[in-house]
Amino acid sequence: MTSSTTAHTQLLHSLFEAAIDATQPHRCVPIHMPCPVAGRTIVVGAGKASAAMAQAFEQNYKGEISGLVVTRYGYAVPCEKIDIVEAAHPVPDENGLKAAQQILQRVSDLTEQDQVVVLLSGGGSALMPLPHDEISLQENQVIHSALLKSGASIIEVNTVRRHLSQLKGGGLAAACYPAKVTTLLISDVPGNDLATIASGPTVGDPTTCEDALRIIDKYAIEISNVIREKLEQGLYESIKPRDYRLERCVTKLIATPQMALEAAAKRAQELGIKCLILGDSIAGEAKEVAKVMAGITRQVRHFEQPIKPPCILLSGGETTVTLKGNGVGGRNVEFLLSLAIELEGQPGISAIACDTDGVDGSADIAGAMITEYSLSDALAKGMQAKEYLANNDAHTFFKKIGQSVVTGPTLTNVNDFRAIFIDSPT
Missing domain, CATH: 3.40.1480.10 (MOFRL domain)
Structure with a gap:
């Protein structure tokens, strides 16, 4: 050479x-932080950058906070007030499932005086799995693996993920209602589509169960008869953009490609x-x-x-x-x-x-x-x-x-x- x-x-x-x-959380998070509220501030999130985002948030936020975020193994950074959990990516594991369950528990039973700050980055879809009750973690893992090997685009992959999860596709925002929800996003998807970043847990999803099933069939992804029936009947539908539970949600792109x-x-x-x-x-x-x-x-x-x-x-x-x-x-x-x-x-x-x-x-x-x-x-x-x-x-x-x-x-x-x-x- x-x-x-x-x-x-x-x-x-x-x-x-x-x-x-230029896209480090310590540069991007502080300038987009919400103000303290009368009630509690709960911080949750998922993604490869979520721990660093949580650290930047708690170092700069002026009020009291608590919370939990889940990141990829090896991506944790020390936080004092926000619990950091490590889990598997790109195929979810038991740690990710337990973290998702804890996140759901922490945002339940909130009031209008409270706020939830959601810190999301790429990888959030796999790191925060909470499949519908009929879907085991093992089956979820098999579907994830097959999608990742299929050649499907990230938009297609996350369309399927949104319809197999309780938290994705606006599900997390619905669980937070009636609290105020502020989502800070580091985008890892083409076009910065909000519903695709970490599979859009706090935004409305315009796609349908029918769309998800069409992608599954396009790439010959094997699913159980139960999942197919639920999708065909529209029983795994995501939260739609005009849902009243999204009215107090604010979403901010803080770093982009x-x-x-x-x-x-x-x-x-x-x-x-x-x-x-x-x-x-x-x-x-x-x-x-x-x-x-x-x-x-x-x-x-x-x-x-x-x-x-x-x-x-x-x-x-x-x-x-x-x-x-x-x-x-x-x-x-x-x-x-x-x-x-x-x-x-x-x-x-x-x-x-x-x-x-x-x-x-x-x-x-x-x-x-x-x-x-x-x-x-x-x-x-x-x-x-x-x-x-x-x-x-x-x-x-x-x-x-x-x-x-x-x-x-x-x-x-x-x-x-x-x-x-x-x-x-x-």
Whole structure:
């Protein structure tokens, strides 16, 4: 790897760090906090960033509080007044179920004088499971796993989740009624759809049981006859947007994918590099999105359109991976490996693709980087990139060539971050 290539990868790392820093809870929570009320203030929440959000809240709130939030194993931070529970993600476990039950208990029997502050971020759907009484945790786990492997979009996955849960799809807000409810959201979904972030426990859900069943059948997800009958009869319906129990609910987006991309663009500008943000909500099969990005990259490199190199192409969103091989998937690394294959070692191009929560798919690795030498380094080790891509095993590929990006828990979650550096032709 040349010194210029090293400089380019350091630049990309710096942009990713800027994106993470700009969306940290300690920066975003204090400016959106509600005022104290005459009654009690109960803080609840779920997500990979929820513990850090709870810490920021209790350090800045002027009144008395109590509460409980549930976060992913390894993502807890110390709090004095808010209980922190760790549970499994992306497939729920017993700890998550018990935490959801406790949350429901804590917000029951409130009055108009009380308020509930709900802290939500990506991962909240899996971390706060409370399936309907007829659905066991084990069956819920099987359905979750099947959906995650199916290639369904996050919007489709969470549509199903909302209709199998007592808390999602406005259920938590309904349980809080008549208390005031303020929800602070760190968005990890394309378009910042409020009903999709953590499956929308405090907002109305415009989708129906029929929609959920259509998605289940589209991806051939196996469910019991009981669940099918309940969905067909509309008995698992979510709370709708005009429900009276939502009248005292306020929802605030405090950190978004666009904020992360803008922070990265600002960092690049400070370093004298032009940036083009292609979009904050790009979706689709990861390896196919990579082919489109490769085409744009070649256009910039060879024809200086729509921006003149040296420059950086930034994008966010959430792609999907349909697992067909024996690998663990990971949409960012799958995108990146497909991009490398399409670019064929074209000189002067480096890229990074990472999940901003520090976990890409089911691996505790944020993502990876590529340079013009990635494929040749792999070939020197006897590795065929296309075989790893076909096997959904990109994480192993990048580990073997030493180009994984490992951050540990980032304490935020604003979806995927992708940056492609394109140098000027020599």
